[in-house]
Amino acid sequence: DGGITQSPKYLFRKEGQNVTLSCEQNLNHDAMYWYRQDPGQGLRLIYYSQIVNDFQKGDIAEGYSVSREKKESFPLTVTSAQKNPTAFYLCASTSDRGGEQYFGPGTRLTVT
Amino acid sequence: AQSVSQHNHHVILSEAASLELGCNYSYGGTVNLFWYVQYPGQHLQLLLKYFSGDPLVKGIKGFEAEFIKSKFSFNLRKPSVQWSDTAEYFCAVNARGSQGNLIFGKGTKLSVKP
Numbered sequence: 001d002g003g004i005t006q007s008p009k010y011l012f013r014k015e016g017q018n019v020t021l022s023c024e025q026n027l028n029h030d031a032m033y034w035y036r037q038d039p040g041q042g043l044r045l046i047y048y049s050q051i052v053n054d055f056q057k058g059d060i061a062e063g064y065s066v067s068r069e070k071k072e073s074f075p076l077t078v079t080s081a082q083k084n085p086t087a088f089y090l091c092a093s094t095s096d097r098g099g100e101q102y103f104g105p106g107t108r109l110t111v112t
Numbered sequence: 113a114q115s116v117s118q119h120n121h122h123v124i125l126s127e128a129a130s131l132e133l134g135c136n137y138s139y140g141g142t143v144n145l146f147w148y149v150q151y152p153g154q155h156l157q158l159l160l161k162y163f164s165g166d167p168l169v170k171g172i173k174g175f176e177a178e179f180i181k182s183k184f185s186f187n188l189r190k191p192s193v194q195w196s197d198t199a200e201y202f203c204a205v206n207a208r209g210s211q212g213n214l215i216f217g218k219g220t221k222l223s224v225k226p
Contacts, residue, residue, distance in 0.1 A: 035216075040218055042118075042216040042217055042218040043202065043204075043214075045214075090156065098144050098206045098208060100158050100161060103148075103156040103157070104155065105155050
């Protein structure tokens with residue numbers, strides 16, 4: 001089954017802790033993306049990577065970090081510097097920049 | 113900077129009613145346009161897309177959208193909604209020749225009453 005997997009589905013953390021969200025795809029896509037979804041805000045781009053070992057900041061990168069060591073994997077770390085980390089995080093990938101993006105099921109992060 | 117506006121935050125319809133969700137974008141160049149849908153508890157998935165050609169595009173589940181270049185609009189329509197269309201709908205735009213990043217609207221929540 002081809003697709004994007006994100007784990008875990010729900011994640012709970014205490015304030016001040018870093019947390020890493022997993023995103024894996026077996027679609028052989030070059031480009032991968034991380035979005036944050038908040039109620040009434042749509043999807044906002046955090047980071048994206050168009051090729052292995054390279055990534056760029058999106059619109060709301062502050063307090064987040066990523067790595068892209070393998071084509072299939074694009075983990076997102078939510079650091080303690082992120083002021084409002086509680087949100088729904090979506091990972092996506094595409095083989096065609098500017099074309100359709102395929103989305104994972106998302107991880108709902110709650111920080112208390 | 114590019115932006116996408118979706119006019120309605122929450123739309124409530126009865127089954128069999130017609131649907132039109134508005135989407136306007138701000139970008140003067142050539143664009144690719146998308147509508148995505150997020151059913152409760154499910155992945156965000158593509159409803160339809162427009163790259164070029166016939167400005168009236170048909171998608172899955174009886175949805176269609178019309179690209180009107182002069183109005184910078186890409187409104188989503190369905191002649192007769194069903195309870196199963198209850199979901200959140202997102203319009204997205206990509207400026208051709210850019211990094212390929214999608215700009216999403218804030219979404220419209222559709223509730224269909226049985």
